[in-house]
Amino acid sequence: MKKIILSLSLILTCLAVSAQQNAVFYEVSFPNAIHHEAEITMVLREVPTGPLKIRMSRSSPGRYATHEFGKNVYNFKAFDGNGKALKITQPAGDEYTIPIHGTNVKITYTLFGNWIDGTYTGFDETHAHISMPATFAYPIGWDNRPRKVKFNYDEKQNWKVATQLKLEGNGIYTAPNLQYFMDSPTEIAAYKTASWEVKNPDGKIQTIHLVSHSNDEQTTVDNYATMLKKMVAEQGAVWGEFPNYDYGNYYFLHDVLPEYAGDGMEHRNSTVIVQRTPKIAGYESNLLGTFSHEFFHAWNVERLRPKTLEPFNFEHSNVSDGLWLAEGFTQYYGSLLLTRAGFKTQENAAQTFNGIVNTVLNSPGAKNFSPIQASQYAVFADAGVAIDQTNKSNIFTSYYIYGASVALALDLRLRAEFKLTLDDYMRALWKAHGKPEIPYTIPDLEKVLSQLTNNQSFASDFFKNYVYGTAKNDYAKLLLNAGYVLRKASPGVAYAGFGRINFENGKATLGGTMQGTPAYNAGLDIDNILLTMDGVEVKDQAAITKVTEAHKPGDVITITYNYHGQEKSTKLTFTENPALEIISIEKTGGVLTPAMQNFRDSWLNSQVK
Template identity: 55%
Template sequence: MKKLLLAACASAVWASSFAQNPVVYEFSFPNIKHHEAEITMKLSAVPAGPLKVRMSRSSPGRYATHEFGKNVYNVKAFDGKGTPIKIDKVEGDVYTVPAHGADVKITYTLFGNWTDGTYVGLDESHAHLNMPGTLMWAYGFDKRPIRIHFNELKANNWRVATQLKPEGNNTYSGPDLQYVMDSPTELADYKENSWEVTNPDGRKQAIHLTIHSVDGQNVIDNFSKMLQRLVQEEMAVFGKLPNYDYGNYTFLDDVYPTVSGDGMEHRNSTCIVQPAAKIEGNEKRLLGTFAHEYFHSWNVERIRPKTLEPFNFEHANMSNELWLAEGFTQYYGGLLLERAGFDTPEDFYRSAAGLVNSILNTPGGTKYSAIDNSRYAVFADAGVAVDATNKNNMFLSYYTYGGATALALDLQLRSRFNLTLDDFMRRMWVAHPDVSKPYTVADAQTELAALTKDAKFANGFFQEFIYGSGKHDYAAWLDKAGLVLRPARPNVAWAGRIAAQGGRFSEGGSRGAGKGLVIAASTTFGTPVYKAGLDAGDVITAVDGNSIADEAAFNSAIKDKKPGDRVEVTYSNRTGEHKTSIRLEDDPLLEIVTYEKAGKMPSASQLALRNNWLSTKVN
């Protein structure tokens, strides 16, 4: 007992020391027109021995690595008196200070000209700061509190939008490195609308909508009313809001035509970047990102996969659970827009059909498991590669894979157990309420078994559809709601889906090249062009003896054909000119329609299930 008491006292002293010696950052923007910020990091009570500092390579909400160190330069070190001391660059994003005193100051220049949820955007209109792309950090200091001071706010007519705690005098704080790195910050002349939400226990919390756009305040206020309705619908799934740190949740929205579209969830905020001219006239379209990202306020930020906790800023966390963390969130994004009245049921059916098509009609969906596809996120989530990949044939986004899985599970819970996916999400939150109790795939199976009181069902579901690559009978489960899954383009001949932009096959990315149609990437396993032996690097020059110059000519050559017909294709590559035959097939694209649209009469039980599924849950 005495030893435990002494250890507790020592721990308290250590924590007190941390609190008295925070890591302090200071920002200045003397060259903002050229996308630069000057940043100072001050460290005190630095232990003896070499000091190691670095930039991150990964960011919360992203699952692939990103080389933030490439945009940091002019790195210098000083002692407590301001005298320069030696600092060595030992890796591309890692530095060491071999000799120093108790106080060390590191200064550097940060370049940022890419506004999205991952990187940094600096210009005269704003400083858009994703913290892993912004802050250098020191090893061994990750548990210390952090203070950040922003200079020149008034000169730039900027205010600060962030989940960090305001300390006054343009200074903000966070309890440790994990929290601050999860705290995007926007410095801008933004417009704001805030409101309070009361939880069933009477706790009031403030939600802030901050938007950096050209819209007037009236537009922001009207959009805020829409968002308030959506927040109510999302809250109804779980029964209450999370207890947000400092009693606040902040939407940071940046809207401008040249930004890079993105949405990135964080513990008490979300960073949304939308490439549009303005909010006005685009409200419904832009609201979709809010629907997805706010659901993460529960799913991911509280119901947290163990594989993401703690977050590693040196490399990507590989996760087995993204099919649930991101995929179930994707499903709910569309469902909640419909429940809140912003989408029609038909809008939701189209969204659901997209999920079903993805999992039934792609190799990543048919050949690989939910866990396989989740693990590939370390390469796929906005990861950068200059060499070709074969993703067409071995990866399906965990967003759509998980969304399709959520759709099937929701319908099975409703028709077999008189339960819902809402019930499952609430149970997951009770069992795994925060990052202190993250979950594994096995934990999710345990909660499904407890919810349904059917361990055999839960085990079969996970073995076949999560660990394995089995596919649900979507037609049968949709039928329970009086919905029909059917071919969207019956009796239409198909050689392979053609993407809508750029003259590219979605299988392979083909493009016109003057003397033929170039297939620029891997064709997709199982499609007619794949079976015909065509692949990346092949140039289609003729179909049935008629010259082909581009995608339009190829489409024209097959538009009057029927499934089962063959077309003779002449193509060339580095080995010379060749001929092959493409046997056209039925277009596999599926659609979901109501019994009524299909000329059938739904039963009372089918209508009841459908209406309960899609109706608002807000009292």
Template identity: 30%
Template sequence: MLQKNLAKVAGLLVVLAFAIVTQAAAAPSISYRLSMPEPHTHYFEVEMSLSGFKGKTLDLTMPVWAPGSYLVREFAKNVEGFEAFAGGNRVAADKIDKNTWRIASGGKDVTVKYRVYAFEVSVRTSFIDASHGYVNGTSVFMYPEGNKNLPSTLTVVPFKGWKTVSTGLPKVEGQPFTYRAPDYDVLADAPIEIGNHQVFSFKTNGVLHEVAMYGDGNYDPKRLMADMQKVTETAVKVFGELPVNYYLFIVQNLERGGGGLEHLNSTTLQTTRTTYGTERGYKGFLNLVAHEYFHLWNVKRLRPIALGPFDYDQENYTNMLWVSEGFTSYYADLILRRAGYTSDSDYLEKLAAGITSVANSPGNKAMSPAESSFNAWIKQYRPDENSYNTNISYYTSGGVLGLLLDMEILKGSNGKSSLDDAMRYLYDQYYKKKGRGFTDKEFQQGVEKFVGHSLESFFRDFVYNTKTPDYSAYLTTVGVTLTDVNKNQNEPFLGAGISTATGKPVVTSVIRNGSAWQGGLNVNDEIIAVNGYRLSDDLNKSIPAYAVGDVLELVVNRSGQILVLPIKLLKNETVKYVASRVPTPTEAQKAANATWLHLQK
């Protein structure tokens, strides 16, 4: 009897093992092969292998945008030569919409081949030439529709002579330049630098940080690594933990341009080759490092609920980019101050400049920070000559709001808590415990927890509307006064931007309700003469010679028509704030200031 039971159990185990093997064999799998046989032609070649997918057809999709850069970029426009094979035979592959290809797979294993033209230099797109290749996942890799959650492997085949590949993806042991991704989101969120770039490294909190440096630059590697380490260590202290076991900085040193884009465990930074040669340029680069590194928490993990999991087919709307980007800008400045790279006077000067910028923008009266966030997809990356009048940047406005909320918490807690505490709480509650993003209301409630009272009026007036805060009252909390040095001046102001790039003075912008606006001056007008005299330079240079109330007679060429416009000069209503410390701060102000800045000794 015992032998019969053992035989039955053995038989069941065999059946179960067979079922498991069969199921595993049937599980869909995806692999990518990325090659670049002719980099000087600016093409990447992609071979995608898919097995275990059932059904008569298989749809492959190319994203239309890159997370972190809120603009539909239509990456499918760069795809060429798409062809598909099923069971070894070429099969029909029809494009059914702007970014989807339908393959007549017949349930068989599929291989897809296509090329991607990559010749746009930015942190948001992909690029390849004879010197290096750079890949942003959403602009190169497709995914099977409805199957973003599937794991995949990626094999990179560098151009001959290229020996280095840098990416945040984990390596497949024993297979050169082969990497794995648990799902498409991770694959898409791991940029790749390919070529013969230098790689430096340092450790922060015991975690390896590598810096892939493409291009020549006037940097001192030893100094730069030490300073980047200090910046990253200071950033970690805000949240109290480092949520990765590896981090990669891809730094591209170029002739011109700049910027950065955050990723799950990496970032791409672009700067000029000479930026490290001056203190201003060097600290500007460290600020960029601090900004993108802070995104490791704020947006990549602590995020608005709309920003993940992503819909790669269309816009992902949120009112909260003023937190995701604005707070990150605020903390980048704060991190450099805490780390000792910025003096107190320089830091206060930067704070005052940010407030001045927001206060002087006509768009500040036309659009709220929440509206600016929601409209990022159609406004932030598509500015025109009137944007200054109608739009406010969620970077600058959000940075100022971050400062004000920091002051709210410091005041409400009697200097015991700061915005750091609210950020840690939100990170713990929504990323770590609930595994999701926060709603607008949940974010407000998280901050209120440390203020000790309702912030309903703050969010209503300053986040969702365009009311001007009393900036001075907020900064008093840390013993800082804000003074408008333009307050008692009576100077004229034209209110128009003028370019002489073509050799002629041409109007490029007109500020709402300013002198030029009210006098009828238009963008693209060429100013020929002023008060009977020929003009060949920027008219703004001559304005200080006049007084408020003077009338300028401008002769302009507007689309070939000669017009005479009387422009009455109005008073310059712009502000210019200067921040300074009170001579004798109170004990409460000292305590709040210490909690705010956390200065390192």
């Protein structure tokens, strides 16, 4: 038996060594970082016979629309093991083919990057902000081979690497395969860091790191980490435990500067957070929302994952039916947990819920399309680039807010009808799908809800009406359980529904109008220039406000406008302003009962034991 065991051990060792020899090896240098360039080398060994195909990604983990990273690659060259140049063809803008080659191939190229957010790459004299899909070309069909990367930055003063990749030694970082490698953003800078430990019920201790590339003192970073520690604790309380982070570490990769694009992008054991403020100091509370949202993704999305995102497609964006939960429930908790942690008041929470409810009840996208359909539109909406106009305002409601409205209603209904909470549901999903990392389908989500409530009829009805369908929950009734009143914000006030208007040089130019508004029903649309309302010349917002305030719902006025050089007129019928508000019952003069107070406190107060 010992001989058999030794033989198996030797075979496994040989396979491991072979896998490492077959690794895709990258080297990255920054000789021209001041002009936003990096030089990248990729070495491939034991290349099979036949055409070798190399490509750049067109999508990035955490982003749901397609992006053309190949546009920033140039000087693309290939060489054999003896340094001889190889012929390259380019069948597509982001794809290269090397028809004839040996067993070893070296590829080099220059990459331009000057956009600091969660999707793209940026280089300058202060740092290298690296999104892997935006940076690294990869051989097609080699997805299961390990990746190794070495960053050369000796000439950069005080630069150091922060990444979820495993440090192998000698400055080389590794990933087991393409999927993991592409999900591992990397920050190289003279950053400041602060860390703390979290402990799971099983006794396992892991470390959370705040890595801040910002114009702040170390004391500011330390104090901010103390704030984040409270937020992190509330998140752990929702799920009952922290995920098992690979290598025992989780990283907040934090870039702060007004010139940056701004963003938050989740990854398996890290998140990129880019914020457009001069520094952290003085803006601490305003920056917390992104941290809270992105950290919740360490459970919801990174491990509790829709099957439609598995595996992640780097050649084209995945169409997912589950973003209403993956992103929407995360949106709901991102704000709620800041209230539980004491960084936002209960009044702040009510204002957030107000925005959610107004969106889902007053947008045509939510009226006519389901949360699942909103999720599927993400391939066009999630920072997707288009130069032509779309009808998005009338057909799409953000799955972030739409999903948050589903979460809000489900949380309140579970509390009122079953003495359960949305926290209970998230823990049940974690146990069934997140912790074992079994991707879920929408029927799986319904099944877990049915098991949790022990009520198949409730689960079936909820999903049929509010997930697959476009019905809306009775938010007024649900919120009243917590002592909040949902009511018209401006009852009896006339409303025209023009939406965004651009005032310039005395001209009032409309943006797109939304279905159901008086402006839309009057036939007014984008690029119409308002001339008069009810005989009053329109040159600024004051004129529109004056006419509107002089009327009541049901009144009809004449509007003249210019479209493509032609003067036209139409009739507009004012309606009542549809805006809603959520206000505590105490402020309405009503009585906050002990039951309402207990409901509110159990919902919005800290859950950390």
